[in-house]
Amino acid sequence: MERLAETEGVTLARNIETWEKRLALVREHAPGTSSENLCTAWRDYYTRIERARDEGKKLAWVSFFAPLELLHTLDIVPFNPEQHIIAYLARGEEHELFDLGVGAGFSKSCCSPHLAAVGAAKEGLLPRPDFLLSTSAPCDSNAVMFKTFQYLFHTPCHFIDNPYRYDDEAIRYLAAEIRDAVAFLEEHTGQRFDIDKFREILRISNSIHRYHCEINDLRKTSPTPLRGKWAFSLVSLKYMSDGTPATLRYFEALHRDIKERVEKGEGGVPEEKRRIMWNGVFPFFHMKLLDWIEDEFQAAVLAVLSYDDFFLAGNTEWDLRDPFLALARKMLFYSGICFLGPFSHETQMKGLIKMCREMDVDAQIYFAALGCREGCGYMRLFKDTLKREVGIPTLILDGDPGDSRVVSVEQMKLKITEFFRMLEGV
């Protein structure tokens, strides 16, 4: 019982309570802003999950980049355990779940949010799924985690195979995979898939995407209007709740707010001296590190993860005549976020180089996350290529996304300080 008390923060009830409190604060101090929409969207996301069972709805655990639009069409409630754990780690509550994950037999050297998610699942801290829906993107560790969930819950699990390249054949292949997923979902819900409703939901996703592209364009201005942490939170919501009216309302409001900030010349970092590209995941247990960089060095943190629409930027109007092809195209692009995706190094580098040039960045911080094979494998190639092609230096920042015991915050700060000193030429 003591163990459960220590991990109480991971429960849905705690999340709903947290977002309710934030919403109340926003309504008091900044009513009518996009922050209000953000809090509402998150609160509703968690509430839907908590009430799913009582409302007779199926609950599906999903991976990042899973086609949420399919689930919304069939009125299935999606729950992303990895994101949920990341949000939990971001509150600085940790360690216990890693040990539980190890106890469940998951390797300590795997991705720590995955390890913690397995620990929470094994301990019964998360709502039990009716079935699991995962994609092979963004990484093998994700696939292994979903297989472990299947083993723990004895639940049906469907995998969608993301191809390793982006071309017409790959899109057709993925569209077929999505159709297979529909068959799986129909079988486990006993419902017929409504193609017109599906198309309507995709229209919402397309509108969200359009706003996201415009927001990213606005972020190119100097000073950039968003702080790094804030920019990350917008993709986080999209990954969890794409295709929903609540997410669309948030993006609409955020676009309005940011446009206003740009027009007034207001930056996330008031005296922006530098622009740093943060490549990779973050030390979620201490997201304040981003604030620290921005305040200590007047360096705006621009993040690859929050530029997931970059690849799709030229495609703001989706062709919905074949909605499965449209969804396949979206999934392939989204899962291609720079370093994590299934794309080849050349494709990723091309995107990153273009992004660094358009964003006018001065340097890159590459977060080499322990346990992230995909992320760490490319670090030297990214570093050397950006130096050669864009002329910017890279700091390889070793760390862990969830476990503060691997590299301490102080050690990271020391390295970052050295890096900025180097940029300044002391």
Place this chain on the structure above:
Amino acid sequence: MLYGGCDVGSTTGKMVVIDGEGRIVASSIVEAEVVCEDTAMLALKTALEGKELNQDDIAYTVGTGYGRVNVPFARENISEISCHALGAFSANPQIRTLIDVGGQDVKAIRVNERGGVEDFVMNDKCAAGTGSFLETTCRRLKVPIDQLGPLSLESKNPVKLSSQCSVFAQSEVVSLIAEKKALVDILAGINASITKRLVSMMHRISLEPEVAVSGGVAKNIGLCHMLEEKLGLKLASVDADPQLLGALGAALYARRRAERKADG
């Protein structure tokens, strides 16, 4: 006019005082006290002893090392990577790659043609490859740390240590003793294990000659010899005690800062 640099590390404190031409006029290396401030004060006092100098003669002091924010007489602090780079550069302007093996961390630094930092990497996940690793292992073998280098050079058949972890390496050393391996071969094996880590760190920053070693470990001739073998080059000599390079760099920064302030 005199300028000071005080490098407060995890195992030692170093103080360098230079004149307006950058010449070292006083220096010290002392064992670290429990409290950083005490280490700094001891290093200062020891450096000034018998020199007919006192603290007031030093116009500007910069603190460096992990205890740099706790140097009571420093006007400002600068990180050790920058200080080691400048210190090494001033002692030999041809140096482009520097490996600094400190008590608790290791840094590989690419130095530019002005003595600034071009690139760097640091170990930060464990103590393997650090001065502490050598010290604890020597303690286990009851070998004075200053004998590690000379004794290891006597080895004809260095053992291969498989553990990278400092703690597990201790157990491995105990096993090697039990297997009646020669002491000099174990010591050479310890140096070889660290050398491999240092070489891989230097390659991460695209090693470029001349290459030098700073920090106390630079006095381990066995390790330096192995490094030269592995790198296929001769390590650059420096015109100063390699253990003082961080403090020297700090003193040079102190001179720059003071001159800049004087120029308004």
